[in-house]
Amino acid sequence: MDRDGSGGLGSASSPDVVRSIPVRSHPPHDFLSKFKQQSLPACKPVLTPSWVVATFLLMGFVFVPVGLVTLRASRTVVEIVYRYDADCVPEAFKGNKVSYIKDSSLPKNCTRALKVNKYMKAPIYIYYQLDNYYQNHRRYVKSRSDKQLLRGLEYTDSSSCKPEESNNGLPVVPCGLIAWSLFNDTYQFVRNSAKLRINRKNISWKSDREHKFGKHVYPLNFQNGSLIGGGQLDPSIPLSDQEDLIVWMRTAALPSFRKLYGRIEEDLDADDMIVVNLMNNYNTYSFGGKKKLVLSTASWLGGRNDFLGFAYLFVGSCSIILSIVFLLLHVKSPRY
Incomplete structure (x- = not known):
């Protein structure tokens, strides 16, 4: 029997033997991997001065009337x-x-x-x-x-x-x-x-x-x-x-x-x-x-409680004041 290893199955010099090299497979780019890599599509708004001023004005114009209505409902309670x-x-x-x-x-x-x-x-x-x-x-x-x-x-x-x-x-x-x-x-x-x-x-x-x-x-x-x-x-x-x-x-x-x-x-x-x-x-x-x-x-809002109405008025008034301040700053030092 030939023991020199020239005809063995495990011989490295045999031309008929093909080595398989393991290849690492990358995980599929599914939702989970994108979420982990923070690569999901997202809305990235650009906060321009006009957007900021308009947003604060809108909040003020919504909150102030709601506060007045709420306060009026509270004051109708005897x-x-x-x-x-x-x-x-x-x-x-x-x-x-x-x-x-x-x-x-x-x-x-x-x-x-x-x-x-x-x-x-x-x-x-x-x-x-x-x-x-x-x-x-x-x-x-x-x-x-x-x-x-x-x-x-x-x-x-x-x-x-x-x-x-x-x-x-x-x-x-x-x-x-x-x-x-x-x-x-x-x-x-x-x-x-x-x-x-x-x-x-x-x-x-x-x-x-x-x-x-x-x-x-x-x-x-x-x-x-x-x-x-x-x-x-x-x-x-x-x-x-x-x-x-x-x-x-x-x-x-x-x-x-x-x-x-x-x-x-x-x-x-x-x-x-x-x-x-x-x-x-x-x-x-x-x-x-x-x-x-x-x-x-009682009113449609319940018992008498002025806190909610004053809270709406305070937030709405602060929003309008901030919008005016940002508008003046933008007029004084505009961004191009």
């Missing part, structure tokens, strides 16, 4: 705001308001007269406003159980409701600090010796009533401890129908907030005198809070 937490304390307890509000044996009824300055078209929304009340406090917000609100005693883990998860070894429904501190001031309105009817239905979000609060979940062992936080709940009414609770459980983000109490579905004329019979039950004196009663109409 509001009556009355702070009553200080006025509804007897003179003998002006120096110690906390002891007055905590003493359940003292009467908390208070009567005040409000004058309607402008015609108020129904529906007239009744709000209670609380100031210096931090519903967004971390421990306060966490002290609730959404699963218990929906399923009741079927959900047994109420550890998130501390320190108001149980009382005398029995679970509390609804548990948590938010429900425990339920607002419980009440209002009644009289005009010309006739009581104004307050509609307290559908004051909460429909999604909350139908999907967050159980239709077969009833209050249990609620406000039975030694320390009463706020309002009571009717144990014969399911949580889905306790709309005061549903409104209160949607916590506010800011320390000053309003929550809907009800609606007056009668028009109020200018110069009408409204007698308000209220119960000053809720304790805001311990932390220096304020309580206000608000009667308000």
